[in-house]
Amino acid sequence: MTATATAPVAGENAAAVRRVSVARGYRFELVKLVSQWRIRLVVLACWTAPALFVAAVSRQSTLPSDTLFGRWMHATGWAGSLVVLGFAGTWALPLLTSLVAGDVFAAEDRLGTWRHLLVAVRSPRRIFAAKALAGLTVVLLLVVGLACSSAGGGLLAVGNHPLVGLDGHLLAPSDAAGKVLLAWACVLAPTLALAAIGLLGSVALGRSPMGLLLPALVALAMQLAQMLPLPVAVRLALPGYAFISWNGLFTDPAQLRPLAIGVAVGLVWAVAATALAYAVFVRRDFTNASYDGTGRRAVTLGALPLAALLGATVAAVAVATPSAGSGIGQDKVQRSVAVAFAHLYRMQTAELKRPAVTEAELRVSAACNKGGGQRTAEGAGNDWRCVVSWHLPGVQAVGTAVYQLDITSDGRFVADGDGPKEVNGYFLVRTPIGDAPNPLWQFDGNVELLDTTPKG
Template sequence: MTATLERTTVTPVATRVPVGRGYRFELVKLLSQWRVRLLLLACWLAPAVFIAFVSEQSSLPTDTLFGRWMHTTGWAGALVMLGFCGTWALPLVTSVVAGDVFAAEDRLGTWRHLLVAVRSTRRIFVAKALASLSVILLVVVGLATSSVLGGLLTVGNRPLVGLDGHLLTPGDAAGKVLLAWLAVLAPTLALAAIGLLGSVALGGSPMGLLLPTAVALAMQLAQMLPLPVAVRLSLPGYAFVAWNGLFTVPGQLGPLLVGVAVSLVWAVAATALAYVVFVRRDFTSLSHDGSGRRAVTAGALPLIALLGATVAVVAAVSPASGSGIDQAKVQRSVSVAFGHLYRLQAALLHRPAVTEARLAVTSSCDKGDGLIAAEGSGNDWRCVVTWHLPRVAAQGTAIYQLDVKSDGRFTADGDGPKDVNGYYPVRTPTGDEPNPLWQFDANVGLLSTTKG
């Protein structure tokens, strides 16, 4: 009898790398890049240095929201940096991090090695998306922390003048500044998701890296145009400016909530599109460098359809129409801000205190010397403010020239009488400052009604 021995060959089963291990690997890859390290270092140090430098200057960035109060309180510097970051820094961060996280593998030709190691396109996408999100969050935390500490250490924890002239205690200012920085996370996530989509769809093309910045610039240009309020609020970057409404009483939260919701919808939609394009990609082609047709059909067209849908929804539920800026809203905003700032001026000049109700401030505003309809943005608004003081027979009168922006923010420039809204220094706890009624910033609620 012959015994036959059969040798059985056991093929080891390839196991997929867990998402957690892939995430750590992708995070280490990102943090090992010199440009990412330099970006993190700049975001954690530059805001504090900038605020400390500007706060020591005699000339302040008064054309920037809250810039005129940087000598008064440290919280103003954090808000000035927030405005700058929403315009330039955060779009650049999303381009450098999210816009390159997939394209870098195409340029280096390392997809085959990564697929062999991980064995799952889905887990690769999740790991890369989470790693880029972690770096972006670390950047935002650094910007916020550095700007707040820089302002508080340089100027101090003092009350902040709100966007309608009312005075916020340091505690209230701290809470609202924190909420404002949290609010800009939503449009930052939307830009990051657009960066992921561009990085996946365009491959190693430089356009994928530049896409978030290009989209942010396009949205900034759109905000300068006289667009209907429904279109303005439907842009995913509107929350970069809508945080202004946190600093009024009552808060103008409608535009902010709409902007945050739209940004989150865009973030989810763009990330889902990037995922679909990535898992359907043919990785066997070594010369793959993105596809123009895929970028249009899987990226641009769905997002354009999403923009149309959000415009339709916002227009249907919005209580405002047109530009959202009309005569009654401007008059009400000017009256409220003047009343608050008049009380602040009276306190600084050691005059008897008076309430807004006793002042009974009213405003009469027109546009273009009354030759055109008093609505919409423009630098040709003119307002005559009147008020009454107790036990004074004559009423006070002051004139302001207004520059109203399309997003509702306006700057009022005093045009007499000089003893009321002229330029002269007043004594404050931090030194001599310009008369608070000389120039001030305020905001028109785009979604508010003109009743009441």
């Protein structure tokens, strides 16, 4: 039996049969969600735990330097928020969307309360809208809590100081604040996509625990896919790519095209998965108390359309982007390393109280190879090696420094200094006022996967 609105009985009091509005149903569903102890606990954790974590780590002598922006947590409070953002996109947000969206419909199946809800509301469509909006509200509350708590904890513990970008340029505190908030806003798109997939799983799989786990499993599959040597078009077409493409905000110029594609794909998936969840919901049989999901309908109205959507987004991105293969090539790596080194060399010069020098005067260049020149200089890997050269005004000798690079498939790299010691071979430099962190010892960078910048 397909759920339909119940017609009013002749002579029945009009007030008694008046339909419940979406706004009233939304308030009811929101109260039901926030009355659950686990939801309250999660909201409390999202609004307090990041601040405590960032404040505690920022005061430690050792920092999570293997985490993006982790090495700068002593320098500025904004770095801690970005560290939390990286963790949230990988683990926290998929689990939170599973907990909220993956259970918003399945809870009624476990409790056997669908009939009571239908009698009260008299419209499956309004029930779906109210539940989806209530779940969205809680998810947004969790994301806002993570952002505000992590930023507040960092600012209180370290302060509002400039932030070093992924190409070594220095962002003023106001610029850093704007880009950190924009990065958190951008991850809403993949979060909504996972939440919509959670709604679909909750509707299609009934009281099965797989509905609750579906967003987390999809996120895990996307993480595994990002570790594979996939073409750029496939990588950008995954609905969770905006969880990592926010890195491009912290380069100069900003690498906005991959981020825009990732956000657009996430929003398309959010709309499509929500529409599929709605289609499954309004066609289900509420008269069967033992309903536990319909396997065939879950496949035909759930899995197959999403698979087709993935194929369509891959084709659209492939047509829209000029890059092919991994997107990581020798010229791009050399350009990224040279730009970052030039910015950071100027920072080291200021620390050592030496005469200021510009990037144009330095004329930094980098020569990089992969596998000692025995392999094609393309793609991700930890066997990249770069020799950086620069010039100082009035000095004929050319300065050189060696770096070992570990480049991941999403274009992020860590450059580890390999000498000379006085330039990049040690994590401290001796300044007139004492030892200070050496910005050239290790640094993070980002290779632009799309061919959007002119080659120098």
